[in-house]
Structure formats: structure tokens, C-alpha cells
Amino acid sequence: MELRHLRYFVVLAEELHFGRAAERLHMAQPPLSQRIRDLERELGVTLFDRTRQRVRLTEAGALLLEHARPILEGSEAAREAMRRIRPGAAGVLRAGVPPDTVPLTLRTLVTTFAERVPDVLLELHELTTEAQLAKLREGELDVGLVRHPCDTVGLISGPVVHRRLGVILPERHHAAEHEVVRLRVLSGSPLVIFPREMAPRLYDHMLATCRDNGFLPGAIRHARNPQFVHGLVLAGLGVHLNEPPAGALPPGLVWRPIDEPRLTWSTSVVWRPAHSDDALAAFAAAALAGLHAADHT
Structure with a gap:
């Protein structure tokens, strides 16, 4: 029995949903299902009752969960102790x-x-x-x-x-005339945002908040590098939600506060x-x- 299989089991037991568990484990759902089946075959028991509607721990699964958590905690404590005495790791x-x-x-x-x-x-x-x-x-x-x-x-x-966000716009954008931009005024404008895999829950929260405020982007473009972001916005290919700029923006861009306090870097x-x-x-x-x-x- 491998420790990683126990960890897969514990995460699935906590989520009781293969999709959410796979997301937490940063793996695809089919390999997770296969690892759980491998563990069940190795132990000779069924750990989960699976239906289309739900996933539920069996009695054997509940018993294994009681034993698995202390094992994983102990392995983490051992790993930490070894890391601290490893040459070059101290300090x-x-x-x-x-x-x-x-x-x-x-x-x-x-x-x-x-x-x-x-x-x-x-x-x-x-x-x-x-x-x-x-x-x-x-x-x-x-x-x-x-x-x-x-x-x-x-x-x-x-x-x-919490640091409230505003919007970076081309200075010729119609919303740039506002001292405080209402998100619904941006509806139809493309949105430049970080790729979802960087922070999935934050990404979903930001898009849901925009939608709740009537901002439905005409397109979504992904960018990581601030210079690339600014280039896209400057070219008229989108607007970008971000905190107040630490320095001067490139010529042709402006930053304006927005009217939605739920959009923050938290x-x-x-x-x-x-x-x-x-x-x-x-x-x-x-x-x-x-x-x-x-x-x-």
C-alpha cells in the first residue's frame, strides 16, 4: 500500500466527488478512479459506494479513513524532521x-x-x-x-x-471617462485575465462577479505577463481587472476604480x-x- 494511494483515498473521502477530488489532487479523474480501484483490489474490500448521483463511504472505507489520516500525518512529520537535518537545509x-x-x-x-x-x-x-x-x-x-x-x-x-481591484483600459475606451467604472458599462468588451489553472477558484469567482454585475465579456483572453497584458489592452483587445498600478502605466492606458467591492486581491x-x-x-x-x-x- 503506497502513501500516495492513501492520500488519494483520504481526499476522495473528504470530497465524496471524483471531480472535486481530482482537482484538489491536480490529476485527471480517470487515473484517480483507477488508483482507488487498485487500492480496493489490494485490500479486498469496497471503500466507496458509487452511483450516478453520489459517492458514499462504505463501512470499510470509514474504518480505513480512521487509520489513514494518522498515517499521513505521521509521514508528513517524518518528512519534516528529515528535511530539517538534511545537509544544507537548516537555516x-x-x-x-x-x-x-x-x-x-x-x-x-x-x-x-x-x-x-x-x-x-x-x-x-x-x-x-x-x-x-x-x-x-x-x-x-x-x-x-x-x-x-x-x-x-x-x-x-x-x-x-484585501486590495480592491480596478480596471485598466485604453484611454479612448468609453468607460475611461468615468471616475468610478460600473462593471455593466464594460459589457461586451473583451476581458484579459490570468489563465484559470493559475488559481481556479479565484478565476471562477471573478467571472461570476462580473456576470452578476452585468459585465458579460465579448471574449476572454488569457495572459500572465504584465507587459503582454498591457500590450493586449493597448491594442484594444480587452480590458483588465487589477489593483492600482505601482508605477506609471504605458502611454495610452488608464486605471479606474470599479464599483464592486467583491473584486479584490485577497x-x-x-x-x-x-x-x-x-x-x-x-x-x-x-x-x-x-x-x-x-x-x-
Whole structure:
């Protein structure tokens, strides 16, 4: 019996839905179904009752769940202990940050962390929210800075900092004349947004909020790099929802606040329960300082 098969089982037992469980595990649904069938054959029991309408734990499944959770928690504690004594690992904090983190936030985070724990090396990784969550659960990161809403089941989350979004427009766009843009005024305009796989729950939340406010994009275009985003908007190929720019926008673009408070970058530090020390506390405090510094620009 492999630990990864137990983890697949526990996630499915928590979700009781193959699609949601596969999404949490960052895998396709058919391989997950096959791994569960393999586990059932190995144990000689049926772990789930499956119908078209629902998935339900059997008595054997409920019993295995009682044993599987402590096993997984113990393996994570052992992994953490080994990581801490591995040569070169001591004194290093592996942290994830979103690719679009503004320079002022990064500068404040790094300098504040160094002031608090000068003997710890901060190893920063530029990762999307989904990639951070996956690496945290696999023990490849110690702490992350993620955007909500996202799946933080099994992780600890610090205070959430909210930064309201506005819209970046070509200066010739009709909505650029408004001091505060109502989302419904943008209806029909294409929307430039990050790819869904970067943060699925946030992506869905943003599109649902736009729809609720009468903003139905004429098309959706995906972009990660801020320069590419600005180029698309400048070319008239869409509008883009984002926080106030940290510096000057390219000529021909403007940023305007919008009338929907639910559209925010909601960001917090997350970490695994087995990992809690002074370096992590220092990172959490430094990240909050960085987020608040950007909020006062």
C-alpha cells in the first residue's frame, strides 16, 4: 500500500466527488478512479459506494479513513524532521509568492524578513496559487503567499489582506471617462485575465462577479505577463481587472476604480500544520508588512 494511494483515498473521502477530488489532487479523474480501484483490489474490500448521483463511504472505507489520516500525518512529520537535518537545509525557508507580486511588496517582505531572522536564508519561488498549494502539500515549500478563494484544506492560513481591484483600459475606451467604472458599462468588451489553472477558484469567482454585475465579456483572453497584458489592452483587445498600478502605466492606458467591492486581491500566508517556527512567523509578519506597504502607494 503506497502513501500516495492513501492520500488519494483520504481526499476522495473528504470530497465524496471524483471531480472535486481530482482537482484538489491536480490529476485527471480517470487515473484517480483507477488508483482507488487498485487500492480496493489490494485490500479486498469496497471503500466507496458509487452511483450516478453520489459517492458514499462504505463501512470499510470509514474504518480505513480512521487509520489513514494518522498515517499521513505521521509521514508528513517524518518528512519534516528529515528535511530539517538534511545537509544544507537548516537555516533555509522555502517560500512561494505570486508571479504578479508588486516590487514594493517584495522589497518590504525581503528586508523585513532579513531584519527579523538574519541567520535564515529566504529562498523565494515565483509560483501561482495552485502550484504553491500543491508544493506545500508535497513538502516542497515551507510557506506560501496565495490568493483567495482557494483550497486551503489541511493548511493553516494567516490574516487575509484585501486590495480592491480596478480596471485598466485604453484611454479612448468609453468607460475611461468615468471616475468610478460600473462593471455593466464594460459589457461586451473583451476581458484579459490570468489563465484559470493559475488559481481556479479565484478565476471562477471573478467571472461570476462580473456576470452578476452585468459585465458579460465579448471574449476572454488569457495572459500572465504584465507587459503582454498591457500590450493586449493597448491594442484594444480587452480590458483588465487589477489593483492600482505601482508605477506609471504605458502611454495610452488608464486605471479606474470599479464599483464592486467583491473584486479584490485577497492574499494571505499559508503553511502546513507540522511546520511552525520563528522563521515562519517572521515571514508571515514580513509578508503582511509588504502587502500593507503596497496598499499605501
